[in-house]
Amino acid sequence: MGAVISLVAVAGLALVAVIAVAVGDLRFLIGVVVPGIAFVVFVVGVACRVVRWGRAAVPFRIPTTCGQQRSLPWIRNEELDNPSGPLGAIGRMAGEVLLFRSLFRNHRVELSHGREKVSYVASKYLWAAAMAFHWSMLVILLRHFRFFLDRVPAWVELVQRWDGFFAVGVPVVYLTTVVFIAALLYLLLRRLVDAKLRAISLPTDYFALYLLLGIAASGVLMRHVEKVDIVQVKAAIAGWASLQAVTPAGVGGWYFVHVLLVSVLLAYLPFSKLLHAPGVFLSPTRNLANSNRRVRHVNPWNPPIVGRTYAEWEEEFHDKLKAAGYPLEKE
Amino acid sequence: MDASRRGFLTIAGLSLVGAAGGSTLIAAIGEPGTAVESLPAEPPGGGRRLAMVIDLRKFGHDGELVERCIRACHRAHNVPDFGADRKNEIKWIWAEDFESTFRDEEFRYLRRDLQGKPTLLLCNHCDNPPCTRVCPTKATWRRPADGIVMMDWHRCIGCRYCIVACPYGSRSFNWTDPRPHLESPQADFPTRTRGVVEKCTFCEELLARGGQPACVEACADDEIVFGDLNDPGSKVRRLLAEHLAIRRQPGLGTRPEVYYIVEDPRTLAETAPAAVVPGAAENDHV
Amino acid sequence: MHDAAKIVGGLVLFAAVMTSPFWYNALTAAPAAVPALDPPPNGSKECVEPRAYMRANHMDLLNEWRDLVVRTGQRDYVSTTNGRAFDMSLSRTCLDCHSNKAEFCDRCHTFLAVNPPCWDCHVEPKEAP
Amino acid sequence: MFEKALSGGRRYWAWMVSLLVVIGVGAACWYWQLSEGLTITGLSRDVVWGFYIAQFTFLVGVAASAVMVVLPYYLHDYRAFGKITILGELLAIAAVIMCMLFIFVDMGMPARILNIFLHPTPSSMMFWDAVALGGYLLLNIVISRVTLGAERRGDPPPAWITPVIVLSIPWAISIHTVTAFLYAGLAARPFWLTAIMAPRFLASAFASGPALLILLALVVRRVSDFDPGRQAIRALATIVTYAMVANVFFVAVELYTALYSGIPEHVSHFAYLFMGLDGEATLAPWMWASAVLAVVALVLLLNPGSRSSETSLVVACVAVFASLWIDKGLGMVVAGFVPSPLGRVVHYSPTAPELAIGLGIWAAGLLVVTGLFKIALEVRGHLRRP
Incomplete structure (x- = not known):
């Protein structure tokens, strides 16, 4: 059910773009204003959310680790899994950010058929699809810099050249395009096919996938099927990125579908589960070294402990004590 | 423009792959006429059958004319010149001595005028070309309409299987970028890129504009004659009907379509009156 | 806010990367004309x-x-x-x-x-x- | 299961990292070849295929040889191969990957390699070779994954895998047959125009592949608790013996046909291989070494005493592998081009970058085989903890 609602929602958004351009002639609105607003919402929204996360209490170092802690010199410790200092923590964070290391350890519980036996099976498909999706999305984003930047720098051309290594089609079909769509389709199908996953999937889970698929599909259509005049496309986008309002002219409806869906994604991202990237950096189980036994950890919100020595106490009540005849250390 | 139709054809082609594989095999096994070599009475695929007759009687020993033909061809087609560098060498038409050209004949007491005679070699545009059969991408094929063995340099993946399959050494591979080895590229013919195979195409681009192959144009006196073997009145047909012409390695069943007239000039003098047929020139349309 | 310096630093970096096309276009001497x-x-x-x-x-x-x-x-x-x-x-x-x-x-x-x-x-x- | 290839002791990582270094050097040389063209190799207008294609041909044999453990185990229920079959299948995966890499680096236009599938040409043996190799890779990945996964859970393998395994047996034969047909169907190259090429390829494959498997199994036994079992090694040695005998017999048959008929274009290639032609005898010492190694191997293998002694068996296996590597991986391809159809004798020897690229691919194959063996042995709990 959620799958259908989300599909209708994304299709509706695409239809809005088509109608707005075809009937209302709202090219300026959808091509310039909406992306501008979405961009601001995205940047400010992410900042707000990060600040909110940053304000959360970090009670203690949480050593949820998978390896031997640093202890005695002759016992080998796992510096990456159980870092003793900041260097190890940075390494663990890098493994998480670049290689999705904890997802790599994903396991599936399986009930063997015909036998009453539970087995834990490593399941790498989700990790592989996540890696394929995120990395190809990064390359695709980098490739799009040829539209944003007035003069295309050499590194963008380098990315393009290797991504389009296999000379198939004109313009060439990029490898990341294929990987991106294949990974998204896998992520979608796994929610649709597996009954357990279907049960826990919310409409927003599908919405994100459909939105990304819609963006990919409209981009592929523009590049390979219903080609658009990309000189006009670049003029509009580079103009936008130079803070000049250039109404995209002479480009077909798919461009506006693409732009509207990207705008929706940008605006929606800070408020959805899609924003997890800063969260990884703020995860106490990932960004803290496990040094609980060697370093004293003081919670920052604890009230200051004001100590008082006997000498101070005696001095304050010196006269009274003396009057009462108590023996004093200091006369 | 024609995208949907082409897409359909691709799908249809894919579904026919199995059947085609079978028919190729049957064709290869049951091909008649490969054992007994003879010119097929009916042209395969209909249309024209372009062929070349090289009249060795008219070529001198000095190799001057041979050089002229090679220069004309290589200039017209932007064939790079690597000089003495045999490793990277590219050639569409070239010269070998007579004995090497017809190596399988094992000449021992060869007539003196043929000994070491520079002989032109080029792609034979075989009727049964082994190179097109082995190409994994259909980058080279035999045109049914005129029998030219064509190449698509946009399609070639550079596997060099066709070079391996060709018994005549007619194909060359671009081991390196040919551009720096061209003095002044002709603008109306492409150069090739590094990594593709190339060879003579019987100047199909000149034929399409009503011309003759560049090597034929370079000759003054019908030293090389080019024409349609399926036209009984053509000059090539008459030359072959009246002279002894040999081909390179016919025993391999490739049915090469470049012929070499090797008759003795004295024999020519005796039969000359019969050989001259009035009006022969008019029929020689290509 | 705990670790404020790091978080704000990260946010500044994020904003810089996100707005880099604007800076790049503004700072390159002459914009490429359409x-x-x-x-x-x-x-x-x-x-x-x-x-x-x-x-x-x-x-x-x-x-x-x-x-x-x-x-x-x-x-x-x-x-x-x-x-x-x-x-x-x-x-x-x-x-x-x-x-x-x-x-x-x-x-x-x-x-x-x-x-x-x-x-x-x-x-x-x-x-x- | 993949994570098991990522944990290991100091020696394991030292080995893997040194392989990665070799791969890196090879990749750099390939990039050079990509930008300069194949002119940086020793290949030329007359010898158009060389080291790369020869290695490919040899490795197709190694890949196909998995059938020598799969067939007795699955079709004849030969239990002694129970432990070693998975190693054969994993070796096949690595070998096919190396084959594909060697074909890839040999292409003049690697960017267009997908044209083989975009414009499929059933009349071309190269198309069928691509299909056969791709299919064989897929079959072995599926088979080893499923059987190993089931073993890990302690379950019997699912029933549907049995027909897939049975299919892999003729498929293994097909990859080497099609590879032989790649050469044997060309009128232009009399050296290869022989009906016994496919049988000879298979015989040499069934000798060199199991010989390599014996050596690998013994190496694995040294670095882990894994023991393939004496019976398995002995059975493999018998297979190597028969296959090597058949291979030498086929070579003799070929030599007889060429030399007794005396047809010059058949004789000349053998003359080039063993004696040299026109002073060009680069391959002759290699070929004689191959012949001597083959004789040494046969003597050691045919004698039951030396065959069952592990030390002499190792020597015999090394000799078999080296002899056939020279025969197929050096001589067979190059001799087809010398002398050329025009009678020209051309020198060919691979250049340094060509060898570096080849070495990089071998290192990649070793990397894959090490990783896969590690996974398989860890799943079986055989690996000694460092």
Whole structure:
């Protein structure tokens, strides 16, 4: 059910773009204003959310680790899994950010058929699809810099050249395009096919996938099927990125579908589960070294402990004590 | 423009792959006429059958004319010149001595005028070309309409299987970028890129504009004659009907379509009156 | 806020990366102008197909021409707009009008970082003196 | 299961990292070849295929040889191969990957390699070779994954895998037959125009592949608790013996046909291989070494005493592998081009970058085989903890 609602929602958004351009002639609105607003919402929204996360209490170092802690010199410790200092923590964070290391350890519980036996099976498909999706999305984003930047720098051309290594089609079909769509389709199908996953999937889970698929599909259509005049496309986008309002002219409806869906994604991202990237950096189980036994950890919100020595106490009540005849250390 | 139709054809082609594989095999096994070599009475695929007759009687020993033909061809087609560098060498038409050209004949007491005679070699545009059969991408094929063995340099993946399959050494591979080895590229013919195979195409681009192959144009006196073997009145047909012409390695069943007239000039003098047929020139349309 | 310096630093970095195209465009000395193409030097007024179609789809047309000429030996192309027949040839037809590759092809291709392999083999016409 | 290839002791990582270094050097040389063209190799207008294609041909044999453990185990229920079958299948995966890499680096236009599938041409043996190799890779990945996964859970393998395994047996034969047909169907190259090429390829494959498997199994036994079992090694040694005998017999048959008929274009290639032609005898010492190694191997293998002694068996296996590597991986391809159809004798020897690229691919194959063996042995709990 959620799958259908989300599909209708994304299709509706695409239809809005088509109608707005075809009937209302709202090219300026959808091509310039909406992306501008979405961009601001995205940047400010992410900042707000990060600040909110940053304000959360970090009670203690949480050593949820998978390896031997640093202890005695002759016992080998796992510096990456159980870092003793900041260097190890940075390494663990890098493994998480670049290689999705904890997802790599994903396991599936399986009930063997015909036998009453539970087995834990490593399941790498989700990790592989996540890696394929995120990395190809990064390359695709980098490739799009040829539209944003007035003069295309050499590194963008380098990315393009290797991504389009296999000379198939004109313009060439990029490898990341294929990987991106294949990974998204896998992520979608796994929610649709597996009954357990279907049960826990919310409409927003599908919405994100459909939105990304819609963006990919409209981009592929523009590049390979219903080609658009990309000189006009670049003029509009580079103009936008130079803070000049250039109404995209002479480009077909798919461009506006693409732009509207990207705008929706940008605006929606800070408020959805899609924003997890800063969260990884703020995860106490990932960004803290496990040094609980060697370093004293003081919670920052604890009230200051004001100590008082006997000498101070005696001095304050010196006269009274003396009057009462108590023996004093200091006369 | 024609995208949907082409897409359909691709799908249809894919579904026919199995059947085609079978028919190729049957064709290869049951091909008649490969054992007994003879010119097929009916042209395969209909249309024209372009062929070349090289009249060795008219070529001198000095190799001057041979050089002229090679220069004309290589200039017209932007064939790079690597000089003495045999490793990277590219050639569409070239010269070998007579004995090497017809190596399988094992000449021992060869007539003196043929000994070491520079002989032109080029792609034979075989009727049964082994190179097109082995190409994994259909980058080279035999045109049914005129029998030219064509190449698509946009399609070639550079596997060099066709070079391996060709018994005549007619194909060359671009081991390196040919551009720096061209003095002044002709603008109306492409150069090739590094990594593709190339060879003579019987100047199909000149034929399409009503011309003759560049090597034929370079000759003054019908030293090389080019024409349609399926036209009984053509000059090539008459030359072959009246002279002894040999081909390179016919025993391999490739049915090469470049012929070499090797008759003795004295024999020519005796039969000359019969050989001259009035009006022969008019029929020689290509 | 705990670790405020790091978090704010991260946010500043994030904002810098996100707005980098704006900075890049503002700071590069002269912005690349949207290419405006000169009319063909030989005075020809119309292309084989409508201008809008050619702008977006010329690569498809060239590919189709290539396959027709090389693979089927067909050389005549009849325009769908004016019914005229053209020789399907990059060097003889396209470059006859657009004889200046640097000012015709390259302008848009450079603007968009497109590097078609056509010129690996096809010889660009010599600069007219 | 993949994570098991990522944990290991110091020696494991030292080995893997040194392989990665070799791969890196090879990749750099390939990039050079990509930008300069194949002119940086020793290949030329007359010898158009060389080291790369020869290695490919040899490795197709190694890949196909998995059938020598799969067939007895699955079709004849030969239990002694229970432990070693998975190693054979994993070796096949690595070998096919190396084959594909060697074909890839040999292409003049690697960017267009997908044209083989975009414009499929059933008349071309190269198309069928691509299909056969791709299919064989897929079959072995599926088979080893499923059987190993089931073993890990302690379950019997699912029933549907049995027909897939049975299919892999003729498929293994097909990859080497099609590879032989790649050469044997060309009128232009009399040296290869022989009906016995496919049988000879298979015989040499069934000798060199199991010989390599014996050596690998013994190496694995040294670095882990894994023991393939004496019976398995002995059975493999018998297979190597028979296959090597058949291979030498086939070579003799070929030599007889060429030399007794005396047809010059058949004789000349053998003359080039063993004696040299026109002073060009680069391959002759290699070929004689191959012949001597083959004799040494046969003596050691045919004698039951030396065959069952592990030390002499190792020597015999090394000799078999080296002899056949020279025969197929050096001589067979190059001799087809010398002399050329025009009678020209051309020198060919691979250049340094060509060898570096080849070495990089071998290192990649070793990397894959090490990783896969590690996974398989860890799943079986055989690996000694460092």
